[in-house]
Amino acid sequence: MRHLIPSFIRVPVVFFIIVGLVEYFVDSGDQPAFMEQPIIMLFLLLVLLILLAIEGIVGSMDNILYQSLDEEAKARYDSKRAEPSKLTVWVKDTYQKLLGSKPIEQEGEIILDHNYDGIKELDNNLPPWWLYGFYATIIFGVIYMVRYHVLNADDQFAEYEIEYAEAQRAIEEYKKTAKNLVDINTVEILTETADLNAGQKVFEANCVVCHMADGGGGIGPNLTDEYWILGGGIKNVFKTVSEGGRDGKGMVAWKASLKPLEIAQVSSYLLQFQGTTPANPKDPEGDIWVDESAESTDSATDEASESEAESTEEVAEATTVASNN
Known part of the structure; x- marks a missing residue:
């Protein structure tokens, strides 16, 4: 109480x-x-x-x-x-000040001479909250006009473009740490021990029955040789595990039961079988797969090396000619 x-x-x-x-x-x-x-x-x-x-x-x-x-x-x-509390009294007084109207006892002082069928009109001032709000909108309008129409600050379209670009950068940064958002376009081979161990668990739980524990193949193809039915490399393997193999006789699609991160982990793990020697290897299937991106990188490196060697020879020749002269 x-x-x-x-x-x-x-x-x-x-x-x-x-x-x-x-x-x-x-x-x-x-x-x-x-x-x-x-x-x-x-x-x-x-x-x-x-x-x-x-x-x-x-x-x-x-x-x-x-x-x-x-x-x-x-x-x-x-x-x-x-008795009303001090807070209650303060609230009521503040409300009356914001309202700006005369008390009923003092309305006789502001009654106008107008009389419409017994209805009289009071000459109350505008409520202070409304009047000050109106002044505030005028000040805001002036500042807005000067900022955006005189000083040419960024309008809403420019601000949208800036915020959109910032959001895209934030998304890209987030994707770098959010491995579970990986897809066929962004997947990269995982080399951390934790990821490979997780991939091994997925492989042993779902893939051993067809590919054997050492990757030598059984119902499924051999994972240790250079031959691939649907292409090698992390991107092709990720797509094959996710979408499944050949229609009617290939591997089922695992995207319904495995998360993207788990598919990337198991794909990275099974690529570790490349070049190993299984106990009972299955005969090769498919074609030899060559990483064209790696080849293009190597060729570009070779070309750069040749160009550098040629430049070095030209400099040496020029130096020899200058010394002879």
Whole structure:
């Protein structure tokens, strides 16, 4: 009874403060913590029951104390509670100032002579909140005109382009660390031990039955030789594992049961079989696959080396001629 804030407001506020703190300190992924972890929900229910019990006990004690007072003390207590608080008085005074109208008792001072079938008109000033808001819009309009039409600041189209470019850069940065967003265009061979170990687990759980534990092949082709049915290299292998092999007789598509990261891991792991010697290797199938991108890189390096050698020879010849002269 003696609380300024009623319990039906106080209890929910305290409860949701506790819920917010739990959500802040508990990392639960995309969903709220109490949905991801049932133990959190039980804890919050227990907290709510404790708060309700405390409010019930406090309310009962207040009633007991109130009933123990004599009539005079009860009257003083009730009259004190009936008085408006300082906050209430301040809110009402502030509202009247913002409204800017005369009290009913003083409306006789601002009644106009107009009379329409007994309906009279008051000469109230514009409410201060409306008047100051109108002045604020004028100031804003002037600043806006000077900034965007005189000083030619970035308009909404330029700002959109800037923010779009920043968002694209943020997406690209995120993709570098978010391995599970990998696809056929962005996949690269993984060399970290953790990724290869994860790929080995996927291989042993799903691929051993057809390719054997050492990659020598059985129902599926040999993974240790240079022959590939649908192309070698990380991109082709990733596509084959994801989309499946040849129609009707090839490997099933694993994209429905494996995440992109798992496909990249198992693809990187099975490429480790290249050049190894299995116990019972299956005969080669497909064609010898050559990494054209690697060849083009090597050829470019060779050309650069030849060009550098030629330049060195030309410089040496020029130096010899100059010394002879």
